[in-house]
Amino acid sequence: xxxxxxxxxxxxxxxxxxxxxxxxxxxxxxxxxxxxxxxxxxxxxxxxxxxxxxxxxxxxxxxxxxxxxxxxxxxxxxxxxxxxxxxxxxxxxxxxxxxxxxxxxxxxxxxxxxxxxxxxxxxxxxxxxxxxxxxxxxxxxxxxxxxxxxxxxxxxxxxxxxxxxxxxxxxxxxxxxxxxxxxxxxxxxxxxxxxxxxxxxxxxxxxxxxxxxxxxxxxxxxxxxxxxxxxxxxxxxxxxxxxxxxxxxxxxx
Numbered sequence: 001x002x003x004x005x006x007x008x009x010x011x012x013x014x015x016x017x018x019x020x021x022x023x024x025x026x027x028x029x030x031x032x033x034x035x036x037x038x039x040x041x042x043x044x045x046x047x048x049x050x051x052x053x054x055x056x057x058x059x060x061x062x063x064x065x066x067x068x069x070x071x072x073x074x075x076x077x078x079x080x081x082x083x084x085x086x087x088x089x090x091x092x093x094x095x096x097x098x099x100x101x102x103x104x105x106x107x108x109x110x111x112x113x114x115x116x117x118x119x120x121x122x123x124x125x126x127x128x129x130x131x132x133x134x135x136x137x138x139x140x141x142x143x144x145x146x147x148x149x150x151x152x153x154x155x156x157x158x159x160x161x162x163x164x165x166x167x168x169x170x171x172x173x174x175x176x177x178x179x180x181x182x183x184x185x186x187x188x189x190x191x192x193x194x195x196x197x198x199x200x201x202x203x204x205x206x207x208x209x210x211x212x213x214x215x216x217x218x219x220x221x222x223x224x225x226x227x228x229x230x231x232x233x234x235x236x237x238x239x240x241x242x243x244x245x246x247x248x249x250x251x252x253x
Contacts, residue, residue: 001116001117002033002035002115002116002117002118002119002120002121002122003120003121003122003142003143004112004116004122004124004140004141004142004143005121005122005123005124005141005142005143005144005145005179006124006126006134006137006138006140006141006143006144006145007019007020007023007123007124007125007126007144007145007146007147008126008134008137008138008144008145008146008161009126009128009146009147009148009157009158009161010128010129010130010134010157010160010161011128011153011156011157012128013128013149014147014148014149014184014185015147015149015182015184015185015213016125016126016128016147017040017042017044017045017048017125018048018147018184018213018219018223019145019147019182019184019213019242020036020038020045020123020124020125021036021045021048021049021125021223021228022219022222022228022229022230022238022239022242023123023145023242023245023246023249024036024049024079024082024121024123024228025049025079025082025228025229025230025231025242026228026230026239026242026243026245026246027081027120027121027123027246027249027250028079028080028081028082029079029080029081029230029243029246030246030247030250031081032081032120032121032250033081033118033119033120033121034081034082034083034119034120034121034122034123035074035082035083035084035085035115035118035119035121035122035123036049036077036082036083036084036085036123036125037060037084037085037108037112037122037123037124037125037137038060038084038085038086038087038125039060039087039091039108039124039125039126039127039133039134039136039137040087040091040125040126040127040128040133041087041088041089041090041091041092041094041127041133042087042127043086043087043088043089043091044125044223045084045087045125046084046086046087047223047226048222048223048226048227048228049077049078049079049082049084049226049227049228050077050078050079050226050227051075051077051084051086051226053086053087053088053089054088054089057075057086058072058073059073059085059086059087059088059090059091060073060085060086060087060088060091060108060111061087061088061090061091061094063085063107063108063111064091064094064097064098064107064108064111064133064136065094065097065098065101066101066107069114070085070111070112070114070115071114071115073085073086074115078227078231079228079231083119091133094132094133095131095132095133098132099132104132105132105135105136105139105172106136106139106140106172107136108124108136108137108139108140109136109139109140112140124137124140124141130160130161130164134164135164135168138164138165138168138172138173138176139168139172139173140173141173141176142175142176142177143176143177143178143179144165144176144177144178144179145179145180145181145182146158146161146178146180146181146182146204147181147182147184147213148181148182148183148184148196148200149183149184149185150183150184150185150186150187150190150192150193150196150197150212151185151192151196152192152196154196154199154200155196155199155200155203158203165178178204178207179249179252180207180208180209180249181200181204181207181208181209182208182209182212182213182245183196183197183200183208183209183212183213184212184213185213185214185215186212186213186214186215187214187215197212209245209248209249210244210248211241211244211245211248212241213238213241213242213245214237214238214241216229216236216237216238218232218233218236218237218238218239219236219238222238229242230242230243
Protein backbone atom coordinates (compact mmCIF):
# COMPACT_ATOMS: atom_id res chain seq x y z
CA UNK A 1 0.00 0.00 0.00
CA UNK A 2 1.38 3.39 -1.01
CA UNK A 3 2.48 5.98 1.51
CA UNK A 4 0.56 9.28 1.36
CA UNK A 5 2.58 12.41 2.15
CA UNK A 6 0.91 15.85 2.36
CA UNK A 7 3.26 18.74 1.55
CA UNK A 8 1.85 21.55 3.67
CA UNK A 9 2.54 25.06 4.89
CA UNK A 10 -0.18 27.70 5.04
CA UNK A 11 2.44 30.35 4.24
CA UNK A 12 2.77 31.02 0.50
CA UNK A 13 6.07 31.24 -1.36
CA UNK A 14 7.96 28.69 0.71
CA UNK A 15 8.72 26.25 -2.12
CA UNK A 16 5.79 23.92 -1.41
CA UNK A 17 4.78 23.22 -5.02
CA UNK A 18 8.43 23.20 -6.14
CA UNK A 19 9.08 20.54 -3.51
CA UNK A 20 6.03 18.43 -4.35
CA UNK A 21 6.83 18.40 -8.08
CA UNK A 22 10.56 17.80 -7.79
CA UNK A 23 10.38 15.28 -4.96
CA UNK A 24 7.70 13.29 -6.84
CA UNK A 25 9.88 13.29 -9.94
CA UNK A 26 13.06 12.37 -8.03
CA UNK A 27 11.30 9.49 -6.24
CA UNK A 28 9.85 8.31 -9.56
CA UNK A 29 13.30 8.43 -11.16
CA UNK A 30 14.51 6.09 -8.41
CA UNK A 31 12.03 3.47 -9.60
CA UNK A 32 9.12 4.13 -7.24
CA UNK A 33 5.64 4.42 -8.73
CA UNK A 34 4.47 7.89 -7.73
CA UNK A 35 1.20 9.83 -7.83
CA UNK A 36 1.21 13.63 -7.60
CA UNK A 37 -2.11 14.88 -6.18
CA UNK A 38 -2.65 18.59 -6.90
CA UNK A 39 -5.34 20.08 -4.64
CA UNK A 40 -4.19 23.70 -4.98
CA UNK A 41 -6.69 25.63 -7.16
CA UNK A 42 -3.75 27.46 -8.77
CA UNK A 43 -2.76 24.15 -10.38
CA UNK A 44 0.96 24.92 -10.54
CA UNK A 45 1.99 21.36 -9.68
CA UNK A 46 -0.18 20.11 -12.55
CA UNK A 47 1.50 22.35 -15.12
CA UNK A 48 4.87 21.69 -13.44
CA UNK A 49 4.77 18.10 -14.74
CA UNK A 50 3.67 19.18 -18.21
CA UNK A 51 -0.10 18.62 -17.93
CA UNK A 52 -2.45 21.31 -19.28
CA UNK A 53 -4.71 22.32 -16.38
CA UNK A 54 -7.05 24.22 -18.75
CA UNK A 55 -7.85 21.46 -21.23
CA UNK A 56 -11.31 20.82 -19.78
CA UNK A 57 -10.49 17.29 -18.60
CA UNK A 58 -11.55 15.78 -15.31
CA UNK A 59 -9.71 16.97 -12.20
CA UNK A 60 -9.60 16.47 -8.43
CA UNK A 61 -12.60 18.80 -8.26
CA UNK A 62 -14.78 15.96 -9.60
CA UNK A 63 -13.28 13.64 -6.97
CA UNK A 64 -14.13 16.02 -4.15
CA UNK A 65 -17.75 16.42 -5.20
CA UNK A 66 -18.07 12.72 -6.11
CA UNK A 67 -18.95 13.01 -9.81
CA UNK A 68 -16.03 10.92 -11.13
CA UNK A 69 -14.03 7.82 -10.25
CA UNK A 70 -10.31 8.17 -9.42
CA UNK A 71 -9.25 6.01 -12.38
CA UNK A 72 -10.99 8.47 -14.74
CA UNK A 73 -9.02 11.43 -13.38
CA UNK A 74 -5.45 10.05 -13.31
CA UNK A 75 -3.21 11.40 -16.09
CA UNK A 76 0.16 10.21 -17.30
CA UNK A 77 3.04 12.66 -17.28
CA UNK A 78 6.26 12.70 -19.27
CA UNK A 79 8.19 11.87 -16.09
CA UNK A 80 9.27 8.33 -15.34
CA UNK A 81 6.91 6.56 -12.91
CA UNK A 82 4.92 9.76 -12.18
CA UNK A 83 1.17 10.13 -12.71
CA UNK A 84 -0.91 13.12 -11.64
CA UNK A 85 -4.40 13.85 -10.34
CA UNK A 86 -4.65 17.35 -11.87
CA UNK A 87 -6.11 20.46 -10.32
CA UNK A 88 -8.50 22.91 -11.97
CA UNK A 89 -9.73 26.42 -11.24
CA UNK A 90 -13.10 24.91 -10.20
CA UNK A 91 -11.40 23.82 -6.98
CA UNK A 92 -11.48 27.46 -5.85
CA UNK A 93 -15.19 27.09 -5.08
CA UNK A 94 -15.04 23.50 -3.89
CA UNK A 95 -14.71 24.35 -0.20
CA UNK A 96 -18.06 26.17 -0.26
CA UNK A 97 -19.76 23.30 -2.14
CA UNK A 98 -18.29 20.69 0.21
CA UNK A 99 -19.80 22.29 3.31
CA UNK A 100 -23.10 20.57 2.47
CA UNK A 101 -21.56 17.13 1.78
CA UNK A 102 -21.37 14.18 4.18
CA UNK A 103 -17.93 13.44 5.67
CA UNK A 104 -16.58 16.54 3.98
CA UNK A 105 -13.21 16.23 5.74
CA UNK A 106 -12.51 12.76 4.31
CA UNK A 107 -13.54 13.15 0.65
CA UNK A 108 -9.93 12.99 -0.54
CA UNK A 109 -9.13 9.98 1.63
CA UNK A 110 -12.03 8.08 0.08
CA UNK A 111 -10.99 9.14 -3.44
CA UNK A 112 -7.39 7.98 -2.97
CA UNK A 113 -8.27 4.65 -1.34
CA UNK A 114 -8.73 2.75 -4.67
CA UNK A 115 -5.39 4.10 -5.97
CA UNK A 116 -3.13 3.38 -3.00
CA UNK A 117 -2.20 -0.13 -4.10
CA UNK A 118 -1.07 1.14 -7.51
CA UNK A 119 1.60 3.50 -6.16
CA UNK A 120 4.52 3.41 -3.76
CA UNK A 121 4.20 7.11 -2.88
CA UNK A 122 1.39 9.66 -3.20
CA UNK A 123 2.40 13.32 -2.70
CA UNK A 124 -0.34 15.90 -2.08
CA UNK A 125 0.37 19.53 -3.00
CA UNK A 126 -1.79 21.58 -0.61
CA UNK A 127 -3.04 25.17 -1.08
CA UNK A 128 -1.38 27.90 1.04
CA UNK A 129 -4.13 27.91 3.67
CA UNK A 130 -5.53 25.74 6.46
CA UNK A 131 -9.00 25.43 4.91
CA UNK A 132 -11.10 22.40 4.05
CA UNK A 133 -8.87 21.28 1.16
CA UNK A 134 -5.78 21.14 3.39
CA UNK A 135 -7.84 19.46 6.11
CA UNK A 136 -8.74 16.75 3.56
CA UNK A 137 -5.06 16.26 2.76
CA UNK A 138 -4.14 15.87 6.45
CA UNK A 139 -7.00 13.42 6.98
CA UNK A 140 -5.87 11.33 3.99
CA UNK A 141 -2.12 11.40 4.71
CA UNK A 142 0.12 9.03 6.62
CA UNK A 143 2.66 11.80 7.13
CA UNK A 144 3.11 15.49 6.33
CA UNK A 145 6.19 17.31 5.07
CA UNK A 146 6.75 21.00 5.83
CA UNK A 147 8.91 23.13 3.53
CA UNK A 148 10.31 26.18 5.36
CA UNK A 149 12.16 28.99 3.62
CA UNK A 150 15.40 30.20 5.20
CA UNK A 151 14.15 33.73 5.75
CA UNK A 152 13.24 36.00 8.65
CA UNK A 153 9.57 34.99 9.00
CA UNK A 154 10.28 31.27 8.56
CA UNK A 155 8.62 30.07 11.75
CA UNK A 156 5.70 32.48 11.59
CA UNK A 157 2.44 30.56 11.48
CA UNK A 158 4.04 27.18 12.19
CA UNK A 159 2.51 26.99 15.66
CA UNK A 160 -0.89 27.43 13.98
CA UNK A 161 -0.09 24.61 11.53
CA UNK A 162 0.97 22.30 14.36
CA UNK A 163 -2.17 23.17 16.34
CA UNK A 164 -4.25 22.22 13.29
CA UNK A 165 -2.32 18.95 12.97
CA UNK A 166 -2.96 18.13 16.65
CA UNK A 167 -6.66 18.74 16.11
CA UNK A 168 -6.71 16.53 13.00
CA UNK A 169 -4.94 13.77 14.95
CA UNK A 170 -7.44 14.03 17.77
CA UNK A 171 -10.58 14.14 15.63
CA UNK A 172 -9.87 12.34 12.36
CA UNK A 173 -6.43 10.82 11.81
CA UNK A 174 -4.72 9.61 15.01
CA UNK A 175 -1.77 8.04 13.15
CA UNK A 176 -0.72 11.22 11.28
CA UNK A 177 3.00 11.91 11.80
CA UNK A 178 5.54 14.52 10.74
CA UNK A 179 7.62 13.16 7.84
CA UNK A 180 10.14 15.95 8.12
CA UNK A 181 10.96 19.61 7.61
CA UNK A 182 12.71 20.70 4.43
CA UNK A 183 14.74 23.90 4.39
CA UNK A 184 14.27 25.78 1.11
CA UNK A 185 15.83 28.87 -0.54
CA UNK A 186 19.02 28.11 1.39
CA UNK A 187 22.07 30.36 1.09
CA UNK A 188 24.78 29.18 3.47
CA UNK A 189 26.77 32.43 3.10
CA UNK A 190 24.18 34.43 5.06
CA UNK A 191 24.23 34.72 8.85
CA UNK A 192 20.43 34.94 8.80
CA UNK A 193 20.25 31.53 7.09
CA UNK A 194 22.31 29.94 9.84
CA UNK A 195 20.09 31.55 12.49
CA UNK A 196 16.93 30.26 10.80
CA UNK A 197 18.39 26.75 10.45
CA UNK A 198 19.25 26.77 14.15
CA UNK A 199 15.73 27.93 15.10
CA UNK A 200 14.04 25.35 12.87
CA UNK A 201 16.15 22.53 14.32
CA UNK A 202 15.22 23.69 17.81
CA UNK A 203 11.53 23.76 16.86
CA UNK A 204 11.68 20.34 15.10
CA UNK A 205 14.46 18.30 16.75
CA UNK A 206 15.68 15.34 14.62
CA UNK A 207 13.05 16.06 11.97
CA UNK A 208 14.94 18.35 9.55
CA UNK A 209 16.10 16.78 6.27
CA UNK A 210 19.90 16.82 6.13
CA UNK A 211 20.01 18.35 2.63
CA UNK A 212 18.63 21.90 2.24
CA UNK A 213 17.31 23.16 -1.11
CA UNK A 214 19.50 25.99 -2.43
CA UNK A 215 18.34 29.21 -4.03
CA UNK A 216 18.52 28.40 -7.73
CA UNK A 217 17.62 30.18 -10.95
CA UNK A 218 17.27 26.80 -12.67
CA UNK A 219 14.69 25.68 -10.10
CA UNK A 220 12.71 28.87 -10.80
CA UNK A 221 12.91 28.40 -14.58
CA UNK A 222 11.88 24.74 -14.76
CA UNK A 223 8.09 25.20 -14.20
CA UNK A 224 7.77 27.52 -17.20
CA UNK A 225 8.97 24.60 -19.35
CA UNK A 226 6.54 22.17 -17.68
CA UNK A 227 9.41 20.04 -16.38
CA UNK A 228 10.69 19.01 -12.95
CA UNK A 229 14.28 20.10 -12.32
CA UNK A 230 15.79 16.63 -12.93
CA UNK A 231 14.40 16.75 -16.52
CA UNK A 232 15.08 20.44 -17.11
CA UNK A 233 18.66 20.49 -15.82
CA UNK A 234 19.67 17.23 -14.15
CA UNK A 235 23.17 18.49 -13.35
CA UNK A 236 22.04 21.58 -11.47
CA UNK A 237 22.45 22.07 -7.71
CA UNK A 238 18.64 22.04 -7.30
CA UNK A 239 18.32 18.67 -9.06
CA UNK A 240 21.12 17.18 -6.96
CA UNK A 241 19.55 18.50 -3.75
CA UNK A 242 16.11 17.01 -4.48
CA UNK A 243 17.77 13.73 -5.47
CA UNK A 244 19.44 13.59 -2.03
CA UNK A 245 16.20 14.48 -0.24
CA UNK A 246 14.41 11.70 -2.20
CA UNK A 247 17.11 9.21 -1.16
CA UNK A 248 16.73 10.26 2.48
CA UNK A 249 12.94 9.94 2.23
CA UNK A 250 13.15 6.47 0.71
CA UNK A 251 15.63 5.32 3.35
CA UNK A 252 13.01 6.00 6.06
CA UNK A 253 10.33 3.64 4.76
